[in-house]
Amino acid sequence: MILVGMIFAQETLHRFTFVAEQKLNSVSVAGTFNNWNKDANPMQLSSDGRTWTTSINLGLGKHQYKFIKNGDQWITDPKATKNEDDGGGNINSILFITPPDYKIKASRTDGQTAKSAIYHEPLAPYFNFYNGSVQLKLRSRPGDINSVKVVSGSVVTTAKETTIDEFYSNWKAELPWDGKSKLFYRFELTDGSTKSSYSYAVDPAKTAVFITPNWVPQTVVYQIFPDRFANGNRSNDPAEVMPWDAKPTYSNRYGGDVAGVSKHLKHLKDLGVGTVYFNPIFASPSNHRYEADDFYQPDKEFGTQSEFIALTKEMKASGIRTVMDFVFNHTSPNFFAFKDLAEKGQQSKYKDWYFPKSFPVVSGDSKTYEAWYGFPSMPKVNIVNLEARDWFLKMAQFWLKNSALDGMRLDVANEVNPEFWRTMRPIVKKANPNVWIIGEIWGDGSPWLKGDQFDSVMNYQFRDACLKFIAKGTTNSKQFANQLMKVHESYVPQVSNNMMNLLSSHDTARFLTEAGGDKDLQKLAAAVQFTWVGAPSVYYGEELGMEGGADPDNRRGMEWDKATATNNMLSHYKKLAALKKTNTALWTPNVEFLQVDGSESDRVGAYVRTSNKDAVLVAYNRSDAEQTISIRPPTGVRKLASGGLSDIISGDRVAVSDRPVIIKLRPRSARVLVPSAKKSSLAPKVQLFAASKGDSVQRRANSIQEQTQQP
DSSP: OEEESOOOOOEEEEEEEEEOSSOOSOEEEEEGGGTTOTTTSBOEEOTTSSEEEEEEEEESEEEEEEEEETTTEEEOOTTOSOEEEOSSSOEEEEEEEOOGGGSSOOOSSSSOOOGGGOBOOSSTTTEEEETTEEEEEEEEOTTOOSEEEEEETTEEEEOEEEEOSSSOEEEEEEEEOOSSSOEEEEEEEEETTEEEEEEEEEOTTTSOOOOOOTTGGGOOEEEEOHHHHOOOOGGGOOTTOOOTTSOOOSSOOOOOOHHHHHHTHHHHHHHTOOEEEEOOOEEOSSSSOOSOSEEEEEOTTTOOHHHHHHHHHHHHHTTOEEEEEEOOSBOOTTSHHHHHHHHHGGGOTTGGGBOBSSSSOOTTOTTSBOBGGGOTTSBBBOTTSHHHHHHHHHHHHHHHHHSOEEEEEETTGGGSOHHHHHHHHHHHHHHOTTOEEEEOOSSOOGGGOSSSSOSEEEEHHHHHHHIIIIIIOOSOHHHHHHHHHHHHHTSOHHHHTTOEEESOOTTSOOHHHHTTTOHHHHHHHHHHHHHSSSEEEEETTGGGTOOOOSTTGGGOOOOGGGOSTTOHHHHHHHHHHHHHHHOGGGGSSOOEEOOOEETTTTSEEEEEEEOSSOEEEEEEEOSSSOEEEEEOOOHHHHHHTTTOEEETTTOOEEOOOSSOEEEEEOTTEEEEEEEGGGOTTTSOOOOOOOOOTTOOHHHHHHHHHHHHTOO
16 A cells, blocks of 8 residues: 555644642543543643643644543533534533644635645545445545545546535545455645645555445344343342342342343344344453453353353354453453452563552552553453453454354443554454444544444444434434434445444433333334434333433343233334344435425424335424425335335325325324335234324325325
8 A cells, every 4th residue: 555645644732721629639631532541641730739731742633522530520621612512422622723724714716725634544434445436535624625536547536525524524536446456546636726636556455445244234233231131040140139120229130141031032033133232241240240350251140151152052043143242441350360460469470461550459449550430340451462462362262263253342442452453353354254343432433443443333423313302302303314414424334334223221321211201202213223324222121111210220120021912112113123124225324314394394304215126214203293294205216116105113105106295294203114015014904094183084084095095
């Protein structure tokens, strides 16, 4: 790979200052520049006893950051000129290190290009090989360049500019490529009378093409918190096992185990689950098991190693894949290497596996060693130490080799040195190219999704969009669409198609509780979740209508008494899962929001997903009143839906013609519409629905006409 003529981002020393109102023990700064590691940049207290400072080399451009007081109080900068939502529900302070060439006003004709903004590298998202073509992006300052052309041999393509934010734009273009021969291309920039070019050569033998598992877009993920799903074997219960309906605490245990999962595989199959994501199963002193004593042995209260391996194979045989939760950032103090360090101090051969602050290292006293979030029960691993790195990689290889493992979820992935992930990916993919690697990243995952680390991240940004618009009603439909599309377009297509889209998790309050217990709102959110680009991830019991506040209340025992044929939430999820498994339009990264004309357009919206042979049209209404909207589906959808559209939830049909399509939406609901010829058995038998109070005779007549005129 040869890079010619590119000017890469420079760095400048920036001084962070925080003035405390009261005496503090410590202050640090964390942000996008240090992977939000609160321990990476501690600040120093000045002689006045109030002012804390530190200086950090930062690249030119935009950075998000927060101050951390006393190790656990995250706050925005009181003196920041701008704060903004990161798309994951967090408000962060914004710092923009202004390049010298930004002092001149941007102009497309002055011949003065802000070269500090020009950026491209042959890695995602700037370079991506997908479906037989190369997708290229060149970053620039908005409104600063008149035109960009991409030249490759005799092929000349004009790039189109898309604004990212007030600081940067992307110029996008595509080139044909077979992915086998060497590729030479250059960007030709025109700014007034000034022309410049940047050239690249890509050798496929030395360039890893970013390939993600093709099974992920077709699956429905189900997250199991092992201690709380089902207790199928009383003989391995903890000594102080709690009643199944007991109030969760940070430490109590309920006895969920391997046998309980095996016992309820039919529930998962009937629901339409294709993948189970297990929170950690490892031997641990905690009920969440993120602090492991032993990474090779499951917790004895969950089951033996052979029992869990057998479970993964049983699941695989029934069509359900397994994703395991791995922790490469920390261990428990009882882990063999840390125990040796605590016992032998500086003479321990595992001294460099951790980050001792002083000797002796005292187990349980995080003043003597670095620990995750300051919790003494989770000493942080120096994962780039070669011996530590190799031990953890061999451990991961053990599970890949011996169990039917198809996915790895990576805990606190942003706090692990990226060099470890770059080492791990080729090892994992060599063992099984179809293993799905998902990082726990709450905000923008772009730094880890270049093709050299992860396939996907947990899409908390998706959850945040649904939380604001659907659960809380604090944004309008345009803001909702913009937030979803911003996340979707920030990743290359195969990554967006691999995102783990969740509404709830073990780290959040359950969506239904966030929505005030309104089941209609959860059904609306689920309709979006199952039809959006990526893989829907259902947190155990979500399909039953389980509630729960912030941790640990979100980890209640599974409410199996709700798993009945009369639970309409469960039947709702089953219909959505059946569609996800069978409709090829939902396996593509294609999505388009449609222009909606309605009486309350700021609370209604619609989007369409398409493939060569399938289509799904989703229309939604967040308002508390019935809405009638008018949309114009794309031509391809009209051709597929010449016989009309059928709602897979209710069975209602909608007529399609050359005129705008009229869709009626009940309050706080969605309609998931597929071409009637594609309806198959997903939708219930169509019935003439009864008019609600206040319906006019004409409305009933229109409804009957819509349904009866379909073939």
